Amino acid sequence: MKKGKISDVFGKPLNVVNVGLESMAEAVKDQDVPTFQVDWQPPMEGVKHLRITKSGINIDEANEEVVKRIKQARPTLVGMGVAKDVIPGMHDRMILHAGPPITWERMCGPMKGAVMGALVYEGIAENEEAAEKIAASGGVEFSPCHHHNAVGPMAGIFSPSMPVFIIENTTFGNKAYCTQNEGLGKVLRYGGMGPEIYKRLKWMEAVLYPTLQRAIDSMPDGIDVKALIAQALHMGDEGHNRNRAGTSLFLRAIGPALARTNKDNEVLAKVIEFIDKNDHFFLNLTMPAGKAALEPAEGVEGSSILTVMARNGTDFGIRLSSMPDRWFVAPAGEVKGLYFPGFTAEDANLDIGDSTVTETAGYGGFAMAAAPAITQFVGGTPDMAVAATLEMYEINFSEHEGFTIPVLNYRGTPLGIDVRKVMETGILPKLNTGISHKDPGIGGIGAGILRAPEKCFKDAFDAFQEKYF
């Protein structure tokens, strides 16, 4: 057997995360290697393990049903359409937003910015000042994306004319919707406003959308988004803040259809360039894929599993499968992250967006072990990425055999956040996320990591106990 210092083996200074066996950490510490523990708290006090409800429902069996439905899902990109035409309940004066319900007054800066920008883009307001007055005076109706089978990244703003992807869960026949991804930086979904943003959105409506729509419509089976996510997890993505592989695979999948339905070489070139320059493009497919997978799992009596987890930049909200119409909310958290040049934590808005649908559906931050290179974007170290996934197994009810992590010997991703387990272990869901500037009109300023707030889990657990015990 070869002997040596562990740092010699890796050839560089190490930071060791200890996730289990204490003697291993001691052996490493003996070599002056810095070690840090998985961030873990003792179980919350007074939590008892709930098994059978007063009406006799076996909670584990209910949860099995929930994860079975999620695993059976087959989210498929079947078409595109304009929001007001295809999204249930959407109308000419409705704006959808991320997270739990919220009034204009309580909206954070970037959400207000995105709303104002959307009203100018729509032509409902002549400029941002007019838009603010319309928004503040009840001139438009606000509604959460999640109330309309939709999810939106960051501010999550859908306005009536925006083109959307239509994802069908072909196993159950339900549909989910998401906008097209604009890119990073000064973009509407991060709260950006201004002519260059409206121009880009108009191009996405007039050029990108019809080009993609023609291609998708020409594909008899659509595009199997679940299969692309599964492959992307073997290619360094986690499906939330790293989508370079997914974006690449999407371009491969749609490429021949784009060519066959091509009407103008230069348009096609620009469309491919737009997607190629935006490694987050695929996020707006992983998110509705998650939503499409989760909705059939709603409404299972006795289940303690989350089917919704979303933030509006002011509040963080969750919903349980067994109480699908009830939001449990808490103040949104502060993100620890990496900032683009010129910005600091001082500029950051609180946690925002529906993109936590990815973690809820068993990938995203929970699959960070599959995506060590994500730490270049959201901060932390590759070791931390592996530790994050390992920790999330503790609070998830199951593992998703359809989404495997090679470096963990093809173990399935953590699936099914169990509010019982969160309360028993004291481990809160660990998320990665983009960061918006807190003021309207500026846009994205970085990305980072945080945990979901405890309060909404505690409230959901209390309500669960009240309903079933």
Add this chain to the structure above:
Amino acid sequence: MKKGKISDVFGKPLNVVNVGLESMAEAVKDQDVPTFQVDWQPPMEGVKHLRITKSGINIDEANEEVVKRIKQARPTLVGMGVAKDVIPGMHDRMILHAGPPITWERMCGPMKGAVMGALVYEGIAENEEAAEKIAASGGVEFSPCHHHNAVGPMAGIFSPSMPVFIIENTTFGNKAYCTQNEGLGKVLRYGGMGPEIYKRLKWMEAVLYPTLQRAIDSMPDGIDVKALIAQALHMGDEGHNRNRAGTSLFLRAIGPALARTNKDNEVLAKVIEFIDKNDHFFLNLTMPAGKAALEPAEGVEGSSILTVMARNGTDFGIRLSSMPDRWFVAPAGEVKGLYFPGFTAEDANLDIGDSTVTETAGYGGFAMAAAPAITQFVGGTPDMAVAATLEMYEINFSEHEGFTIPVLNYRGTPLGIDVRKVMETGILPKLNTGISHKDPGIGGIGAGILRAPEKCFKDAFDAFQEKYF
């Protein structure tokens, strides 16, 4: 701190590779977890560490120069051409092959098959029987790819009419060449023969080649293959037997130019489909990129680093930077691998191909830690993939900062196989490779892993001592 069995942390039965600290393996063994050691042998007897040659050359300094040149390389796809027009020394009756020089009589079955197939494809022979007679009677001249700034996967056959990629190392101005990748299974480079193979090769010559060539010619800076390889290593590729990410990134990079130079939508669709259906397409770019990077590092007096490592299916050959014209050969090895349905190890030819240029240039099998999912193709486990890279640091002179491995905390890949270190440690280069059927005409039957043979390293080391000490 949480306590528990390490297998509980990972949730599944573990096989632990021990790479260093003995006490860690003991702690794991105590829990009845199967452990296995990195495959390692004691140093070969009588090997002394060589530092300064009799003429006063510091070997480490010479080696630094070699790896510096390799690291400085910028392999760029600058164009395409027909082999007989662009490859130095190529002519109408020349066939290039993989590995060290070999006569028709000593060629293995798949190389003979590929030669016969190429002669039929060229129209030099009417059928395979006629081709065999021409080949056996000196009707064509055989020459190693490596003698013509070229590299070819598996049999590595270049015939005069074949289109080739032209890679320029823009730092040094030298060029390297490789054919277009045909796909897996019954294909010429694996020794396949038959009408479907010639038809595919003709389509690649008449349709794929001009389509790609027009696109590449329209890109003023070409395509930076080094940058694509570096990204692909963050996306689960290692650049030899896993090129799914690289193939995806190549399609993204060339996509807009393909659109702009499009003359026929259906042709463009077929070209994209051909590449999309072949995750090995990018191999034929990683290989000449390696060759282009290595050639300027040839001819450094006193260097003990390999600049060539290649197999012809009969012999395994290496060349040192300090003796760039001299091959050191040994019998090619047997591959341990996974076989396509219907085939077994009984059917396998010995190790073959120039693709070990990837390991020589600091990626491929040496970067397997970046590509845990490759084990689905070549066998083994993700742990083994990590262990393979860690072991290869022991016999490489340097680490390639341009090619980093996220899961090893962005450590550079092992670079610069040092024949001194191979002899001192007894560790032979660990390679992954495709497997050809041993008979002519059949093609690829699987993929696997093996080590380079000891003899050629021993001979090279002896020659190095003889020349310099």
